[in-house]
Structure formats: C-alpha cells, structure tokens
Amino acid sequence: MSRLKQMTAAVSAYAAHPDPRAAIANAVALVIVSNQPFYPLYLYWAVAPVVTPSYVTFLSTPLFATVPAVMRRSTLFGRSLLLAAGIGNTVLCHAAFGPGSGVEVFLFPCLMLALMLFRRPERAFALGFATLAFTAYLLPPALLGAPLHLYGPGEYAALQRLNFLSAASLTAFIAWLFAARLDTISRADETTGTS
Incomplete structure (x- = not known):
C-alpha cells in the first residue's frame, strides 16, 4: 500500500502547478495518459x-505525458501542447477508424479547453485552437x-456510443476541474499575465 501512496504522491507532485489553469491542463493530460492503455480493451x-486501429492513440501518449514538464518552463507552451496533442490525436484516430466511428466527438473537449485555458491577453491562442x-x-x-479496418454497422454504432461516453466523461471532468478552481482562476487573472 505504501508503494501505491508513493506513486500517487509522485504523480500529484508532477501535476501540481501554482497557476490554476496550468494545474487543470496537467490533470487533464495525466488522466488521458492513464486512460489511453485501456482504450483497446474498451474497444x-x-x-x-479487432482493436489494431486503436494503437495509433499511443503515438500521442508521450506528448500528453510531457505536458506537466513543459508547463514548468512555459505555461503558455504547456497549455498549447495539450491542445495540439488532443486535436492531433483526434484527427489521427479519425483517419484510423474512419468517419463512421464518431471519434471526432473528442474535438468538443478540445474546443472547451481552447476557450477556457487561456487568459484574456491570450485570446489569439484561444481563437486559434478553437478554429x-x-x-x-x-x-x-x-x-x-x-480507415485501417472497416467495422460492421452494429460495430460502428457501438464505437460511436463508446466514443460519445468517453468524450462526455472527459468534458464533464474538465468542467468539474474548472468549477472547483473558479475563484482561484479569477484571482490569478487579476494578478498574472502570460508566461
């Protein structure tokens, strides 16, 4: 049990950041990293x-895992890396699974992050990533x-449900993180600029 506590403490320390938006981005990135290995099993x-198309998701794992490390050097670059990895991973999965998969629904949490992770002086980044x-x-x-594999109509319907539930869960998690830090985000906007 102490080993699990040590691992949890290490991950928490890796994700921690004094900037509330950076901390939220770190948490989102690490939740994605922790879920990616299970996607083939869910599939x-x-x-x-046939789960081989899901292996392309692992190409983005190092990018998501690096977000907290990058965030320590530049919160702007770290938040941008999270969005670039999310949008890029979604496009790659869309190509791997095909248009019937519904995987493009993962662009909605990316859109939400694009509009919420950046401060007023960083509007160009927010609009750029939203676009x-x-x-x-x-x-x-x-x-x-x-696509790498053609699934049957029933399988595509099941894949759409799986992707919708996953993207909806991620969106709800992001909303919960922002709601929990709303007061600190507002104060941080008054006292800090971009970095």
Whole structure:
C-alpha cells in the first residue's frame, strides 16, 4: 500500500502547478495518459475483437505525458501542447477508424479547453485552437484516406456510443476541474499575465 501512496504522491507532485489553469491542463493530460492503455480493451469489450486501429492513440501518449514538464518552463507552451496533442490525436484516430466511428466527438473537449485555458491577453491562442478544432471537425473524410479496418454497422454504432461516453466523461471532468478552481482562476487573472 505504501508503494501505491508513493506513486500517487509522485504523480500529484508532477501535476501540481501554482497557476490554476496550468494545474487543470496537467490533470487533464495525466488522466488521458492513464486512460489511453485501456482504450483497446474498451474497444474489445464494447465493439469488436479487432482493436489494431486503436494503437495509433499511443503515438500521442508521450506528448500528453510531457505536458506537466513543459508547463514548468512555459505555461503558455504547456497549455498549447495539450491542445495540439488532443486535436492531433483526434484527427489521427479519425483517419484510423474512419468517419463512421464518431471519434471526432473528442474535438468538443478540445474546443472547451481552447476557450477556457487561456487568459484574456491570450485570446489569439484561444481563437486559434478553437478554429483548429472546428477545422479538424470539418475535414473531408476523403482527405483522411481509408480507415485501417472497416467495422460492421452494429460495430460502428457501438464505437460511436463508446466514443460519445468517453468524450462526455472527459468534458464533464474538465468542467468539474474548472468549477472547483473558479475563484482561484479569477484571482490569478487579476494578478498574472502570460508566461
């Protein structure tokens, strides 16, 4: 049990940051890292035994895992890295699974983060990442190429449900994090600028 406490303390220390927005971004990044290894299992149990397209999600794992380390050097760059990794991972998964997968629903938590992670003086970043999320959503399927595997209609319906539940859970988690730190975020905006 003490080893688990040590690991939990180490992860908490790695995610900690005095800037509330940076701390939220760190928490989101590490929750994504902790869930990515289970996505193929969810896919196997809920959709189909063919899970190879889900392996592309692991390409973004190092980026999400690096967010807290980058955040220590520049909160602006760390928050931007989280959004770039999230949008990039979603586009990559959209290409791997195809347009019937519903995986593009993960752009909605990215859009929410884009609009909430940046301060007033950083509006250009907020609008830039929001535009990038909308553009990624509107990418024509033909531009992404053929999916790595074609699932059946029932399997695609199950995949859409799985992705919707996952994205909705992530969005609710982000909202909860912001609601819990609303007063500290407001005070931080009054006293700090970009970094």
